[in-house]
Amino acid sequence: MPTGVAIHDVRDQLFDAAERVLLRDGPSALTSRAVTTEAGVAKGVLHRHFADFDAFLAELVLDRVARLDDRITTLRGSAGTGTVADNLTHALTDLFRPVAVSIVSLVTSRDELRARLRRTRPTGIPFLTDTAIGIASYLTAERGLGRIAADADVDTLAPTLVGAVHMLAADRQGTQPEAGAVHRVVTAVIAGVERAPRRQ
Template sequence: MSPRGVAIPDVRERLFAAAERVLAREGPGALTSRAITGEAGCAKGMLHTHFAGLDEFVAELVLDRLGHTASQAGDLPGRAGQATVAENLVAVALALLTSMEPTVVGLAMTRPGASLRVRRALADGAPGFTAVQDSITAYLDAEQRLGRLTDGTDTATVALALVGTVHHLLMTGWAGTEDPREQTTRLVFLLVGAGGKGPS
């Protein structure tokens, strides 16, 4: 437990990671500021020092995870000509799909205050699904110029289909359904003309 008044490096990430562990282990009903700070091993009031309340905390957690994935996707155009088109798309799609525990997404959706904050931040330009989609389109355009993607491919629609599907899978969760990572991989191979078959 960190003593009062002692700075904790990367406190936001420490709290975010703690919240994800609590959610994964005990579910949304167990997520309180006290549970988060206890899991993080810091003072009970630490969450409220950095966030206005639990809604803001949950919203910032979602935006942080989306931002990390958008940053990864931003590097995608620079990978044109490397590995295979399908492998590169699978990597970024799975990064987005696994950017958050499904319980985090579900919690944000069921807390109106958090959901509103996320929507407003994305509308104001915070990196999210649109940024990922734009990066995938730019990457596919680059691959098209290199001749590794068919000239007639509608790159913007491929990007929309991929990001839209991942968004749907994130929103609907994983419990009791087919593994969405396998579904995502099959979709990528279908979209880039590999007959819908994943890698052997």
């Protein structure tokens, strides 16, 4: 590796390589050798920047989860526009891209990785939990606008939506769930709480 290359660039290179291996070959194929080979760097590069492979994987997961922020911000910004069902459908279809589903599979398949993540994130599964929190904040905004029933339990609705859409997305071999299927799930889950848009 050339001297003077910023650590952030190396991290991104390794993370991107890990993502490609994960998407192509699944969690069981993700090894330090597979990552460095995919990245085209020497085997020791990964261990110069991370304490061990599980530390690398934990940072990969947290980096990919951090990328949710923009999508969740966009969803919250849509409160009061369009319909609640359409806004949720668009967001959930976009959020459950193959890499996100693969990250969930990675976390659930590696005990040491889960244990390491628990040090800073004691509950839930990264990505799924973060998505549910974001969905709940959006539903709270819509409830404040009267587009969701005042007594709606958004803290139950949000993980229900996330879990149901995750079931649609799991094992799809690199494809996102179809928007129509997501919309059917969304409308079923929020059927009792969505309110008609107020007339201007």
